[in-house]
Ligand SMILES: Nc1ncnc2c1ncn2[C@@H]1O[C@H](COP(=O)(O)OP(=O)(O)OP(=O)(O)O)[C@@H](O)[C@H]1O
């Protein structure tokens with residue numbers, strides 16, 4: 001096996017007195033597709049928000065492509081990372097949120113161009129070219145000058161994906177990106193994710209309640225329960241053959 005692109009090492013996270021993650025150990029291989037399932041409040045979002053540097057672990061470490069995310073070396077010691085270090089390491093990571101988080105006052109082309117220009121310091125023309133290419137890839141090549149308010153939820157979510165992809169991350173994080181959508185719009189968004197997954201090279205972590213989808217595209221499924229990884233393995237093993245009772249009762253809710 002190659003070096004993992006992401007390693008969580010005994011990661012704990014508390015909010016005040018509430019222990020939300022209780023020792024996460026997880027290696028993700030480059031190009032691996034990992035689906036995270038589990039009950040509400042089990043810590044799924046918190047796991048990926050720490051990787052996106054939106055939450056700081058209480059203890060433990062997260063290594064991204066060989067670099068310690070939340071710590072850096074100074075005079076031979078490990079010290080808390082500063083903003084510059086976080087920004088550098090975060091450059092490998094892209095995230096798509098449940099509620100799109102598009103900039104309402106920018107066209108969808110501008111939404112995609114802004115981070116390549118301001119974060120990656122790309123020149124405007126190449127940022128524009130890349131952004132148009134990504135928007136075409138998600139099926140929105142004819143909407144470049146529309147504003148987010150003019151789009152359907154599914155289209156907004158595809159813009160959010162193009163906006164993350166245009167940064168060429170090594171790891172893409174998806175947090176229940178279809179759960180705010182009307183049912184008839186879910187399919188088009190899952191299709192785009194499937195296309196991205198099939199291209200292969202990027203690692204992906206998907207928090208999802210779409211069990212069929214997880215079974216299809218994931219190399220591995222993690223069942224998070226009460227802040228620990230209670231079960232993990234290939235989709236068939238986790239979804240069909242696990243004897244974990246909490247997992248079975250969780251999955252039962254998705255069967256009709
Ligand atoms: N910023 C915060 N401040 C305080 N508590 C928080 C914060 N973020 C999350 N929590 C708590 O941490 C726990 C885990 O939250 P998290 O959002 O990671 O769960 P989840 O598995 O993503 O749930 P869901 O399926 O509902 O999205 C919850 O009890 C939540 O209330």
Ligand SMILES: [Mg+2]
Nearest residue numbers: 044045046175
């Ligand atoms: Mg969540």
